[in-house]
Amino acid sequence: MPSEGWTHCRHCGEPITDDCCAAGRPGFCCVGCEGAFKLVNGLGLDRYYERRCLDPETRALKPDTDPDAIPDYTPHVSEGAQPGEAAVHLLVEGLHCAACVWLIERLLTLQPGVTHARVNMTTRRLTLRWMPQDDRDDPATEDRGARRILDPVLAVGYRLVPYDPAALGRDTDRTEKALLRAMAVTGFAAGNVMLFSVSVWFGGDMGAVTRDLMHWLSALIALPAIAYGIRPFARSAVTALRAGRANMDVPITLAVLLAAGMSLWETARGGPHAYFDAAVMLLFFLLIGRYLDSRARGRARSAAEHLLALGSRSVTVIEPDGSARASRPERVAVGATVLVTPGERVGVDGTVASGVSDLDTSLITGESAPRRTGPGTRVFAGTLNLSAALRVTVDAVGERTLLAEIVRMMEAAEQGRARYVALADRVARLYAPVVHVLALGAFLGWWLGAGLPWQDALLIAAAVLIITCPCALALAVPVVQVIASGRLLRAGLFLKSATALERLREADTVVFDKTGTLTQGRLELCPGGPDAPGGGWGWTPDDLRLAAGLAANSRHPLARAIAAAAPGTPALPGVVEHPGAGLAWDGDSAGPVRLGSAAFCDAPADPDGEGGPELWLRRGPGTPVRFRFTDTVRTDAAAVVSALKARGMAVELLSGDRPATVAAVARAAGLDTWRAGQTPADKVARLAALRDQGRRVLMVGDGLNDAPALAAAHVSASPSSAVDVSQTAADVVFQGERLAPLLGALAVADRADRLVKQNFALAFSYNAITIPLALAGQVTPLIAAVAMSTSSLVVIGNAMRLSRREPVGLPAQEQAA
Incomplete structure (x- = not known):
C-alpha cells in the first residue's frame, strides 16, 4: 500500500501514486499539497480537514506550481469603502463546501491590513478589502499588496480569477442541462419499462421464456438509464461518505443500485420477479425535484450580478482641457467631472456641477415621480437621467457608492438565508444512519447469531434495505413541491x-x-373639472388636449401620462423643452403656452397642501390650471x-x-x-x-x-x-x-405543509409495520419491492390531492372572478 497506508492525499484527496512514494512524501501526492497541509496546520486551521466535504466534480485543491498560471490582479484592484482602502472581487475555483469558505476567510483575515474578507458560497465571489501596509507593500506597484494577501489562499490550492458573472452562469447552465438530460433519459426509460412490467403483471399464462424476454428488455432499457441518471445522487453520496456523514442520497443510491442489481440477478437466473420499474421511476421523480432546486438556486445566484451590472457600464470623464474619455466607473478619481447624457444611468455617486434635468430614482428610492436635479443636487449610481445632460463631480466610486452598499446588504442577507435547512434534509440526517444500521444488524444477526448461510442472510438484509428504501420519504417533499x-x-x-x-x-x-x-407603479392623470381635487385649479377637456399636444414632444413620465390620457392627440410643432422645468410653445393666439412646474408656469406652489406629482398649464396671461397625478392603488x-x-x-x-x-x-x-x-x-x-x-x-x-x-x-x-x-x-x-x-x-403553502407532514407520517407508518417483518425474515425481496412501490404510490396519491382542490383564502370577489 503506498505512502505508509495513505491511499489518497491528505490535502487534496487525490489518489497517491507509486511515484509519490518514491519521492518520499508520505501521505501527499505532490510537494505542493505537502506544503499546503503544513501551512494550514501551522496556522492552527487543521479543523478544516475534519469539517470539509470534497466534491469529486469540483477542481482538486492542487496548488499551482507554474507562476504564469496565476493571473495579474493589478487591473482589478479598486478603491474600497473607506478612505485609503483597496478592494478586489475575485471568483474562487475549487470551492467545495462551507469549510472551504471558513478556511479562505480565516487565511485572509490573518493577513496584516485586511479589513474585510467574505466568500459568498452561492456565487463563489470573494470580496476582499484591505489597508495597504507601507512597510510591506511596495507603493510603486499598482496591486497595493493584493498578491501578498492572496498568496496563502493560492498556496492552499484555490484558484482566484477575476470575477466573471458570465462564467458562473455558464457553469450553472451546464449543471441544469445535465440534470435535464438525465431527467429526460430516466423519464423515457420509466415509461417504456413500465410497459413491459404491466405485460408481465397482467400476462395471464405467459410462459417463462416470454417473461424472461420481458425482463431482459426491461434490463436493456433500465440499466443504462439508471447508470446515467444516478450520477448526481451517487456523487453526493460518495462526497458525504468521504466526509464521514450520511445524507438522503446515500440510502437512495444504495437502494436503487441494490434493486437494479437484484433485478439483474433474478433475470439472469430466470427468476420470476424484477424491480427495474421501481428503480428507474424513483430516479425520474427525484431528478425532477433536483432540477427544480437547481433552477431556483441558479436564479438566486444571479441577484448580486444584476445589481453589479447596473454600475459596471463605462462613464464619460471630462478632462481639465475639455476632452472626453471613457473609463470604468471604479477607475474614476474622486473630484473628477463625469458627463451623464439623457437616457444614461449615472455610474458614480456625486454632486451635480452643471445642468438641469429630471432623474428617475425609482430603483433607489422607490418614488414614482422623477426628481428635478440641478447644481448642488446629490445623485447616485444606478439612477437614470431623463431630460438633459448633466456634469457630475464625483464623490464616490466603486465600493463606496450607495449601489455597492446595496450589493453588500444583498449578499449578507443571502448568506443568512442560506443557513435555512429544508425539512427533508433535517429528517435525512437521522433516517439514513438508522437504515444502514438495521440492514447490517439483520445480516449479522441471521448469519452469526442464527447460523443462517450468509447468502440467505444477505437476502434478508437486502429485503430490509429495499423495504426501508427512502423512496416514499424521498418523494414526500419533491412530489408535493x-x-x-x-x-x-x-x-x-x-x-x-x-x-x-x-x-x-x-x-x-x-x-x-x-x-x-x-x-x-404607473402615474395616471386625476380627473379634472371644478369638483376635481384642487378645486378651481382643475382642468377642462380643451386644456387636456392642449397639454397633450405639448406633452407628446417629451419623454418625461408626467408628460407621457398626459399624452396617454388624450390618445390620438398630435404633437404640436415648435415645442421647446426646458430640462427640469417644462415645455414652452409660442404658437397659440392667446400668447405663450407653458406646461411644467409651478415655478415655470408662475403658479402657486402646492396651493392645497396635499403634495404629490403635478404639472401646471398656463395659456398666455390666463389663470393656470393644474394636472394632478396619482399612482393608482x-x-x-x-x-x-x-x-x-x-x-x-x-x-x-x-x-x-x-x-x-x-x-x-x-x-x-x-x-x-x-x-x-x-x-x-x-x-x-x-x-x-x-x-x-x-x-x-x-x-x-x-x-x-x-x-x-x-x-x-x-x-x-x-x-x-x-x-x-x-x-x-x-x-x-x-x-x-x-x-x-x-x-x-399562502393557502397552497399551508396545504402543502400538511401534505408533506402526512406523507412523512405515511412513510414512517409503513416502515414501522414492514421493518419488523423484514427483520424477522418474513419478507422476500419481491414483497419488499411491492411494499416499497406501494408506499411510493400512496405518497404520490396523497400529494395529488393538492392539484384537485382550489386554494382557499382568496377574497370573496376574487373567488367569484
Missing part, C-alpha cells in the same frame, strides 16, 4: 426557491413596498390586506416616497402601520427589528431599493412587473394586476 409549483403556476405565481413553501407557511408578518406593489389591495389580517398576520407598509403620498396609499389599502422616506438600509433595519421580535416576515416589493429587504426577509415575493433584480431576490413572483395571488400562495 412539483404539484404545488404547477398549481401556483396555473394561478399566476412562479415558485423559485425549494424552501419557499415552508417559509411561506411560517410567515406571520407581511411588509409591503408601495410603488409598484400596493400601487400599479391595486384594485384588490384593501381586500387582500383585510384577508391577511383575518389570517392573524400583522401588515405594514415601508416606502421611500413622501409621507403625504404614503399616508394616502396606506389609507386606501386599510393599513394602520406605515413608514415613509425609507432607504434600502432602513428597510433592512426594520426587518431585522421585526426578526429580533420573533416575527417571520413576508416582504413584498418590486424596486431595486427593495432587493436587500427581499433577500433579508424570511420569505419574499415580487410582482412580474418588477425590475430583474427584485424578481431574482424574491422567492415567489406573481403575475397580473392584483395582489390576490399572494393569498393563494
Whole structure:
C-alpha cells in the first residue's frame, strides 16, 4: 500500500501514486499539497480537514506550481469603502463546501491590513478589502499588496480569477442541462419499462421464456438509464461518505443500485420477479425535484450580478482641457467631472456641477415621480437621467457608492438565508444512519447469531434495505413541491426557491413596498373639472388636449401620462423643452403656452397642501390650471390586506416616497402601520427589528431599493412587473394586476405543509409495520419491492390531492372572478 497506508492525499484527496512514494512524501501526492497541509496546520486551521466535504466534480485543491498560471490582479484592484482602502472581487475555483469558505476567510483575515474578507458560497465571489501596509507593500506597484494577501489562499490550492458573472452562469447552465438530460433519459426509460412490467403483471399464462424476454428488455432499457441518471445522487453520496456523514442520497443510491442489481440477478437466473420499474421511476421523480432546486438556486445566484451590472457600464470623464474619455466607473478619481447624457444611468455617486434635468430614482428610492436635479443636487449610481445632460463631480466610486452598499446588504442577507435547512434534509440526517444500521444488524444477526448461510442472510438484509428504501420519504417533499409549483403556476405565481413553501407557511408578518406593489407603479392623470381635487385649479377637456399636444414632444413620465390620457392627440410643432422645468410653445393666439412646474408656469406652489406629482398649464396671461397625478392603488389591495389580517398576520407598509403620498396609499389599502422616506438600509433595519421580535416576515416589493429587504426577509415575493433584480431576490413572483395571488400562495403553502407532514407520517407508518417483518425474515425481496412501490404510490396519491382542490383564502370577489 503506498505512502505508509495513505491511499489518497491528505490535502487534496487525490489518489497517491507509486511515484509519490518514491519521492518520499508520505501521505501527499505532490510537494505542493505537502506544503499546503503544513501551512494550514501551522496556522492552527487543521479543523478544516475534519469539517470539509470534497466534491469529486469540483477542481482538486492542487496548488499551482507554474507562476504564469496565476493571473495579474493589478487591473482589478479598486478603491474600497473607506478612505485609503483597496478592494478586489475575485471568483474562487475549487470551492467545495462551507469549510472551504471558513478556511479562505480565516487565511485572509490573518493577513496584516485586511479589513474585510467574505466568500459568498452561492456565487463563489470573494470580496476582499484591505489597508495597504507601507512597510510591506511596495507603493510603486499598482496591486497595493493584493498578491501578498492572496498568496496563502493560492498556496492552499484555490484558484482566484477575476470575477466573471458570465462564467458562473455558464457553469450553472451546464449543471441544469445535465440534470435535464438525465431527467429526460430516466423519464423515457420509466415509461417504456413500465410497459413491459404491466405485460408481465397482467400476462395471464405467459410462459417463462416470454417473461424472461420481458425482463431482459426491461434490463436493456433500465440499466443504462439508471447508470446515467444516478450520477448526481451517487456523487453526493460518495462526497458525504468521504466526509464521514450520511445524507438522503446515500440510502437512495444504495437502494436503487441494490434493486437494479437484484433485478439483474433474478433475470439472469430466470427468476420470476424484477424491480427495474421501481428503480428507474424513483430516479425520474427525484431528478425532477433536483432540477427544480437547481433552477431556483441558479436564479438566486444571479441577484448580486444584476445589481453589479447596473454600475459596471463605462462613464464619460471630462478632462481639465475639455476632452472626453471613457473609463470604468471604479477607475474614476474622486473630484473628477463625469458627463451623464439623457437616457444614461449615472455610474458614480456625486454632486451635480452643471445642468438641469429630471432623474428617475425609482430603483433607489422607490418614488414614482422623477426628481428635478440641478447644481448642488446629490445623485447616485444606478439612477437614470431623463431630460438633459448633466456634469457630475464625483464623490464616490466603486465600493463606496450607495449601489455597492446595496450589493453588500444583498449578499449578507443571502448568506443568512442560506443557513435555512429544508425539512427533508433535517429528517435525512437521522433516517439514513438508522437504515444502514438495521440492514447490517439483520445480516449479522441471521448469519452469526442464527447460523443462517450468509447468502440467505444477505437476502434478508437486502429485503430490509429495499423495504426501508427512502423512496416514499424521498418523494414526500419533491412530489408535493412539483404539484404545488404547477398549481401556483396555473394561478399566476412562479415558485423559485425549494424552501419557499415552508417559509411561506411560517410567515406571520407581511411588509409591503408601495410603488409598484400596493400601487400599479404607473402615474395616471386625476380627473379634472371644478369638483376635481384642487378645486378651481382643475382642468377642462380643451386644456387636456392642449397639454397633450405639448406633452407628446417629451419623454418625461408626467408628460407621457398626459399624452396617454388624450390618445390620438398630435404633437404640436415648435415645442421647446426646458430640462427640469417644462415645455414652452409660442404658437397659440392667446400668447405663450407653458406646461411644467409651478415655478415655470408662475403658479402657486402646492396651493392645497396635499403634495404629490403635478404639472401646471398656463395659456398666455390666463389663470393656470393644474394636472394632478396619482399612482393608482391595486384594485384588490384593501381586500387582500383585510384577508391577511383575518389570517392573524400583522401588515405594514415601508416606502421611500413622501409621507403625504404614503399616508394616502396606506389609507386606501386599510393599513394602520406605515413608514415613509425609507432607504434600502432602513428597510433592512426594520426587518431585522421585526426578526429580533420573533416575527417571520413576508416582504413584498418590486424596486431595486427593495432587493436587500427581499433577500433579508424570511420569505419574499415580487410582482412580474418588477425590475430583474427584485424578481431574482424574491422567492415567489406573481403575475397580473392584483395582489390576490399572494393569498393563494399562502393557502397552497399551508396545504402543502400538511401534505408533506402526512406523507412523512405515511412513510414512517409503513416502515414501522414492514421493518419488523423484514427483520424477522418474513419478507422476500419481491414483497419488499411491492411494499416499497406501494408506499411510493400512496405518497404520490396523497400529494395529488393538492392539484384537485382550489386554494382557499382568496377574497370573496376574487373567488367569484
